[in-house]
Amino acid sequence: MTELGLRRVPRQSRRDHVVEILREAITSGRLKPGERLIEVDLSRELGTSRAPVREALRQLEQEGLVASYPYRGSEVLGVSQDEVEQVLVPIRITLERFAFSRALGRLDEDDIEKLQAIVVEMEEAARLGATERLADADIAFHELIIVCSEQRHCLQLWKTIQPRVRAYFRRDAPAHDDPLSVARQHQELLDVIKIGDEAAVLDAIDRHIHIHLAPKALADEG
Amino acid sequence: MTELGLRRVPRQSRRDHVVEILREAITSGRLKPGERLIEVDLSRELGTSRAPVREALRQLEQEGLVASYPYRGSEVLGVSQDEVEQVLVPIRITLERFAFSRALGRLDEDDIEKLQAIVVEMEEAARLGATERLADADIAFHELIIVCSEQRHCLQLWKTIQPRVRAYFRRDAPAHDDPLSVARQHQELLDVIKIGDEAAVLDAIDRHIHIHLAPKALADEG
DNA sequence: GCATAGTCGATTGTCGACAGTCGTCCGTCG
DNA sequence: CGACGGACGACTGTCGACAATCGACTATGC
Numbered sequence: 001m002t003e004l005g006l007r008r009v010p011r012q013s014r015r016d017h018v019v020e021i022l023r024e025a026i027t028s029g030r031l032k033p034g035e036r037l038i039e040v041d042l043s044r045e046l047g048t049s050r051a052p053v054r055e056a057l058r059q060l061e062q063e064g065l066v067a068s069y070p071y072r073g074s075e076v077l078g079v080s081q082d083e084v085e086q087v088l089v090p091i092r093i094t095l096e097r098f099a100f101s102r103a104l105g106r107l108d109e110d111d112i113e114k115l116q117a118i119v120v121e122m123e124e125a126a127r128l129g130a131t132e133r134l135a136d137a138d139i140a141f142h143e144l145i146i147v148c149s150e151q152r153h154c155l156q157l158w159k160t161i162q163p164r165v166r167a168y169f170r171r172d173a174p175a176h177d178d179p180l181s182v183a184r185q186h187q188e189l190l191d192v193i194k195i196g197d198e199a200a201v202l203d204a205i206d207r208h209i210h211i212h213l214a215p216k217a218l219a220d221e222g
Numbered sequence: 223m224t225e226l227g228l229r230r231v232p233r234q235s236r237r238d239h240v241v242e243i244l245r246e247a248i249t250s251g252r253l254k255p256g257e258r259l260i261e262v263d264l265s266r267e268l269g270t271s272r273a274p275v276r277e278a279l280r281q282l283e284q285e286g287l288v289a290s291y292p293y294r295g296s297e298v299l300g301v302s303q304d305e306v307e308q309v310l311v312p313i314r315i316t317l318e319r320f321a322f323s324r325a326l327g328r329l330d331e332d333d334i335e336k337l338q339a340i341v342v343e344m345e346e347a348a349r350l351g352a353t354e355r356l357a358d359a360d361i362a363f364h365e366l367i368i369v370c371s372e373q374r375h376c377l378q379l380w381k382t383i384q385p386r387v388r389a390y391f392r393r394d395a396p397a398h399d400d401p402l403s404v405a406r407q408h409q410e411l412l413d414v415i416k417i418g419d420e421a422a423v424l425d426a427i428d429r430h431i432h433i434h435l436a437p438k439a440l441a442d443e444g
Numbered sequence: 445g446c447a448t449a450g451t452c453g454a455t456t457g458t459c460g461a462c463a464g465t466c467g468t469c470c471g472t473c474g
Numbered sequence: 475c476g477a478c479g480g481a482c483g484a485c486t487g488t489c490g491a492c493a494a495t496c497g498a499c500t501a502t503g504c
Contacts, residue, residue, distance in 0.1 A: 013292065013457065039486070049459045051273065054486085055280055062284040064378050070235065071465045071486050083375050090316040091379070098308045153305050153386070156286050157313070160382050164375070235487065261456070271489045276456085293456050293495045 014048045018056035021046065026065045026076055027167040028132065033078035037066065063163045079167045085213050088161060088168070092209050095157055096142065097202050102149035104196055111148050112194065115141060119186050126179035134179060135169035141186055145193075168212070185211070236270045240278035243268065248287045248298055249389040250354065255300035259288065285385045301389045307435050310383060310390070314431050317379055318364065319424050324371035326418055333370050334416065337363060341408050348401035356401060357391035363408055367415075390434070407433070 022042075025031040043053045057074050060066040068074035079088075118141045125133035139162065146158050176182065185208060192204045244264075247253040265275045279296050282288040290296035301310075329337075340363045347355035361384065368380050398404065407430060414426045 015457085038484090040484095050486090051458055055277060058277055058280055059284070062281070062378075062382065064375050067374075068486095072467085073485065077374075083373075086320050087317070087373070087376055087379065090320070091313060094312040094316050095309070098312070151305075151309070152289075152299075153286050154309055156284075157309070157382065160284065160379065237487085260454090262454095272456090273488055290456095294497085295455065 014046075014052040015055045015059075018042070018046055018048065018052050019059050022056060022060055023063070023065060023163055026060070027163060027170055029171070031076045033076050035076045037074040037076065039073075060163075063160060065163050065167070079164050079171070083164075084168050088165060089209055089212055091157075091161060092142075092165065093206060095154060095161075096146070096205050096209065099146040099149040099151060099154050099158075100193075100201055100205055101198055102151055102154075103145045104193070104198060104201060106148050106150060107145075107193070111144070112190075114144060115190050115193075118144065119183055119190060122183035122186060123180065126183055129179065131173035131176075131179070132170055134182060135166060135173045138169055138182060138186070139166050172212070236268075236274040237277045237281075240264070240268055240270065240274050241281050244278060244282055245285070245287065245385055248282070249385060249392055251393070253298050255298050257298045259296040259298065261295075282385075285382060287385050287389070301386050301393070305386075306390050310387060311431055311434055313379075313383060314364075314387065315428060317376060317383075318368070318427050318431065321368040321371040321373060321376050321380075322415075322423055322427055323420055324373055324376075325367045326415070326420060326423065328370050328372060329367075329415070333366070334412075336366060337412050337415075340366065341405055341412060344405035344408060345402065348405055351401065353395035353398075353401070354392055356404060357388060357395045360391055360404060360408070361388050394434070 022031070022037075031037075037057060039050045039053050039057070043050045046053070057066060057068060061068050061074070065077055066074050067077050118137050122134055122137045122141075125131075125137055143158065143162065146155055149155075173179075189204050189208055192200050244253070244259075253259075259279060261272045261275050261279070265272045268275070279288060279290060283290050283296070287299055288296050289299050340359050344356055344359045344363075347353075347359060365380065365384065368377055371377075395401070411426050411430050414422050
């Protein structure tokens with residue numbers, strides 16, 4: 001009848017659905033580190049069978065949000081500041097330097113427009129004090145460029161660390177004294193991208209990502 | 223009777239078994255890029271049901287060895303030289319710099335002995351021209367140190383890229399004019415580790431991993 | 445002859461049931 | 475009183491069957 005071709009269509013598999021629900025719950029902090037994840041309970045709550053839940057837990061395990069032990073279940077993991085500084089930030093720099101330089105030649109006007117829209121979204125979120133929206137827009141900005149780079153394995157590695165990057169964005173977002181600065185920084189990054197000078201872009205990314213380091217870590221880096 | 227408590231015990235889940243078989247087949251090149259992986263066929267060949275096979279394929283997908291498309295199946299992926307140089311090598315450097323510096327204080331005599339044993343294994347494999355054994359020993363050396371660093375997420379990221387690192391080790395191994403040099407380089411690295419000077423170790427790792435770059439890439443890096 | 449819609453086989457996505465494993469609790473024995 | 479061991483409950487690992495989806499092929503109309 002009125003159902004236009006997508007009646008009960010999942011359009012996204014139940015597994016993906018479960019992954020999203022759980023990832024959201026973990027990165028937002030609603031599920032806390034150490035909490036147990038029991039397959040039957042989850043499947044009941046989500047109105048599905050255990051098979052999709054199991055596969056979802058495996059994926060979250062790969063993403064480092066969950067740890068699981070044979071025959072003994074799964075638990076939620078946290079993201080330490082130490083990991084952010086020592087692993088995630090350097091990996092992001094490696095990954096994004098590569099992705100950004102590849103993306104430079106491929107970004108068309110449409111892409112630039114989308115990036116600009118994300119910056120606008122940031123400004124709006126910042127004004128409203130919507131820290132989660134701000135963090136998600138931040139993720140979206142970086143992910144869009146990685147997607148545009150059309151480097152399959154780069155995107156795959158990004159997907160592996162992205163949930164944890166999101167987790168620390170969200171955790172740290174409320175601490176910003178000036179949320180608008182996030183939007184401003186991305187605007188500057190975008191401006192450099194528009195100009196298209198590779199060296200300048202790489203330099204801008206380095207500085208942009210380094211912002212996430214705590215003062216002490218910055219001192220360590222020199 | 224004689225069965226000493228581990229009769230039919232899997233001791234490793236069927237899923238892990240399937241993962242290992244397929245990973246081995248892909249990294250060794252027995253399964254070629256583009257080849258299709260059909261769940262029922264695999265489950266029949268491996269004498270198991272589809273559930274473990276499905277979960278194994280998901281894991282290999284996370285590792286970047288396999289790509290899968292909803293309702294349309296999975297296929298084997300390759301590892302390009304471009305990815306090695308632009309992504310895997312830099313990521314390895316980031317990861318291993320961190321892991322090695324963390325491991326330095328934790329390596330006990332037992333660990334050093336194991337590392338030494340791996341170098342001996344390399345020498346033996348090199349003399350026999352056993353290129354796959356040589357590549358696997360190379361992997362084992364680096365992985366042991368990452369394990370000793372006791373950085374959970376570091377290990378998790380390593381597990382994500384390790385299969386592709388193995389793939390390019392195995393692919394490139396036969397091309398070495400002097401297989402023994404691999405053992406020699408690791409011996410030198412191990413010697414520096416024994417001394418325990420962090421800066422020297424980090425420097426040695428950089429150079430060690432950079433070896434995998436083709437001459438052209440090296441020129442690019444300056 | 446060509447475009448379009450319907451059908452079919454192959455393959456994946458999901459389900460409910462059962463088997464295997466682990467930690468715990470309780471009773472027994474020294 | 476503590477160590478040992480077997481039974482129990484909770485949960486994960488695996489299975490075989492069914493539903494949903496896709497691409498290719500075929501038939502139909504123009």
